[in-house]
Amino acid sequence: MYYRFSRPGFAGLRLSMCLLSIFVSGFCAGTNSQEISAPAMPSATAAGTNHPVPPVLTQSGDVNGADSAGVLRPNDEILMTVYQEDDLKSKTIIDVDGMVMLPLLGQVKIGGMTLGQATAQIQQLYNRDYLVNPQVNLIVEKFAARRFAVLGQVQKPGSFDFPQNEPVNLLEAIAISGGYTRLGAPAKVSVRRVENGSPKIYRLDADAIAKDQKKKPFEILPNDIITVGERTF
Template sequence: MFRLLNLLRTLLLTGLALTALRAQEPSVPSGDFLLQPQDLIKVQVFQEPDLLREVRISQEGTINLPLINQVDLRNKTLRQAEQLIRDLYDRDFLVNPQITLVVVEYAKRTVNVLGNVNLPGAVPFPQEQKLNLIDAITRAGGFNRLADRKRVKLTRTSTDGKSETVEINADQLMNKGASAEKWVLQVGDTVYVPERVL
């Protein structure tokens, strides 16, 4: 009975942590790229060469453009940013402007994979793609022989500085295949693979 109560408690806590982690994830349409601070982007307005700019996104997620001044791009994809800039120019300055945004230089994006993997350390994100938990461990050389695959820990820090850690059974993810997609990582996440108790 005591073991059953402990199991139920663990499942409930894991579910709450998972809900908290998912609530922090911005919604990104499939095939689109979420802009990050320090990305360098080129903003082109069709037939308006004076408005052409290359700007770096600030740590606060903003850029400055002629006429419309500060534009907040936090949690915006490339396409959403294009639409926002188009709407701002369309509101007061241009009639039906055609805006094109291109990422000229990506900010460095990594997650840390530590513990019992063959190549622990920072793992870079593939540009304009998602990175899930199993892919990150694979890029870190995979599990070593001492790894406890059933108790992998994922730690994420939210924008308000709070850290959440959830324990994941990576063996189940690898056996179920497609379900690994729900553990998509974010920049700055830490994955820790503990040692098995022998």
């Protein structure tokens, strides 16, 4: 069986095919268009300046410098730097009153503080009157001499220096002095310490401390005087 297309119907079919071809061509052209990337954002800058935001300086708590007792003391030699403020760089020594002399600030008391506390104190003072968001870094370049004494029934009684940047506990102090003599009594140990201007004596059982692994060791502080008593028979 054969079908005959009328002329008007065939013309309509050709028109539909032309329109479809135009639509497909336009779609393909659209897919070949280039993508436009977003403009790069500018890097962060400090408010009101052309300088990049400084990195956060952490205190390697700490240890750019806490001493054996964890605090800054007279005769410690301190180096202070301020980020992008080279003219404020200063090397100073803590005096007997715990004071240091710093650029612009004058005398500032940091004795008795940890390194982190002293850094925060100086940063706050600069921020209050002179700088916007200052980044202060403190380093203890040289520690003042720290000494303790061990007397009584030990092999080498005398005065000893603290290992730099390290704490010393009671058992370590006795070991540094050579250990007990034959007459030494570990249960009769005393530590004389000055606290708030007044002497205080701690009576300790070093033998019990050595056996109790869970107990926190008794920490020795600068100028402590340890005395090991004599054994009674």
